[in-house]
Amino acid sequence: MINRSRRGLFTRQRPSQQQRLPWIKDENTFTDHCQRCNACVDACQTNVIVKGDGGFPVVDFNHGEGECSFCYQCAEVCPEPLFEPQHQLPWIHIATINSSCIALNNIECRSCGDQCEIQAITFALQVGKVAQPIINTVDCSGCGACISGCPVAAIEMITP
Structure with a gap:
């Protein structure tokens, strides 16, 4: 069993x-x-699954096509019973926008909304400002398409 709280002890990382x-x-x-x-890494249709810390596979939305298509290939090729059935929700992560967003800093940008196929990110017009991004957390699937499209890395996934 891996003690994740002690992983950063020798690397000085949290x-x-x-x-x-x-x-x-x-x-x-x-x-x-x-x-x-690495069967899941090789099977990923969008190439967002990469080797992470300790060689464990992780999703990196800045790699490959930058989003998870929820194809379930990673689960189907896995030799271990690590995955829930496909009919369940894939995860409960949703996108959030932090204060480094250039639209929040009054510079026109809508790249996250352009990348969001399900249109969970919309923009509200503001008087005296550029349109401000709004994430509809009910519609957000956590696919990550908005992350790779952001020019200032202002979007991250959180678990509500």
Whole structure:
């Protein structure tokens, strides 16, 4: 069993919140049983699954096509029972926009909204300002398309 609270002891880094694959049952099952065989990395249609800390696969929205298509290929090729059934929600992550967003700093930008296929990011017109981004958290699937499209890395995934 991996003690994640102690992972940064020798690297002087805080334990990171890495984006795990969709449909993972739980963190402990994942780290205890994942063989790090890279079958999920090879099967990912959008190439967002990469080797992360300790060789464990993680989702990196700044890699490949920059979004998860929720194709379930990672779960189907996995030799271990790490995944929930496909009919369940893949994860409960949603996008959030931090204060470094250039639209929030009154510079015209709508790249996150342009990347959001399901239109969970809209823009509200403001008097004396550029349109401000609004994320509809009910509609956000957490696919990550908005992350790779942001020119200032102002978007991250959170668990509400």
